[in-house]
Amino acid sequence: MYIRNFLTEDERRHLLDASEGQFRHSAVADGKRGTRRTSQSAYVARDHVVKCIEERALSVQGYDVPSSHLEPLQLVKYAPEEEYHFHTDWFADPAYTLPVNGGNRVSSFFAYVYTRNDTTGGGTNFPLLDAPVDQRWCDIVDCDEPWDRGLTFRPVAGNAIYWENLRSDRRSGNYKALHAGLPLSSGEKVGLNIWTRQAPLSEEARSYMTYPI
Numbered sequence: 438m439y440i441r442n443f444l445t446e447d448e449r450r451h452l453l454d455a456s457e458g459q460f461r462h463s464a465v466a467d468g469k470r471g472t473r474r475t476s477q478s479a480y481v482a483r484d485h486v487v488k489c490i491e492e493r494a495l496s497v498q499g500y501d502v503p504s505s506h507l508e509p510l511q512l513v514k515y516a517p518e519e520e521y522h523f524h525t526d527w528f529a530d531p532a533y534t535l536p537v538n539g540g541n542r543v544s545s546f547f548a549y550v551y552t553r554n555d556t557t558g559g560g561t562n563f564p565l566l567d568a569p570v571d572q573r574w575c576d577i578v579d580c581d582e583p584w585d586r587g588l589t590f591r592p593v594a595g596n597a598i599y600w601e602n603l604r605s606d607r608r609s610g611n612y613k614a615l616h617a618g619l620p621l622s623s624g625e626k627v628g629l630n631i632w633t634r635q636a637p638l639s640e641e642a643r644s645y646m647t648y649p650i
């Protein structure tokens with residue numbers, strides 16, 4: 438699902454201000470810094486603005502998920518050449534879906550917080566989904582990509598993509614949710630992940646996930 442104007446301009450500025458100086462190189466699920474995710478990430482403290490964004494993320498999900506199922510909000514920042522290779526947000530390895538972490542990730546929001554004016558590249562690509570054919574989607578979908586690359590969203594500040602990671606049994610992962618943060622050719626991009634778990638996270642994990650950042 439695509440949501441235009443998921444974040445207001447004030448919220449976007451607030452997220453950038455609140456995370457200034459907090460970014461560090463992203464790790465993936467094994468906790469190591471690697472070549473798969475070359476961006477930098479930061480968790481944002483749950484202040485009143487963040488709580489408001491969390492409420493909105495819960496409302497999109499029909500209010501049937503309590504806020505205790507939300508991971509701390511995570512910002513991710515890309516410079517030129519940086520990217521996040523193909524991955525799913527759900528985990529196949531049970532080590533990352535322990536009860537303290539609330540099980541697996543049921544759903545994901547990826548919102549675009551900032552894209553510098555000179556940004557090129559840096560779309561979010563879903564290789565196993567079909568791009569819509571209607572040209573009217575081209576403001577948000579990268580229509581210049583060849584059709585066999587699947588669906589690529591342009592990084593449009595304020596907008597968000599929402600998808601479900603698990604199949605309808607809400608247990609097994611959906612491989613169609615495979616996606617990548619494509620490398621930037623120029624500019625700067627900051628995105629926001631909001632991940633909902635199957636069950637409540639421990640109090641500690643709710644404020645700071647030790648992995649993966």
Ligand SMILES: O=C(O)CCC(=O)C(=O)O
Nearest residue numbers: 513521560561617618628
């Ligand atoms: O940067 C993007 O477009 C996607 C990032 C992503 O998938 C993630 O952080 O899990």
Ligand SMILES: [Fe+2]
Nearest residue numbers: 524525526616
């Ligand atoms: Fe992702």
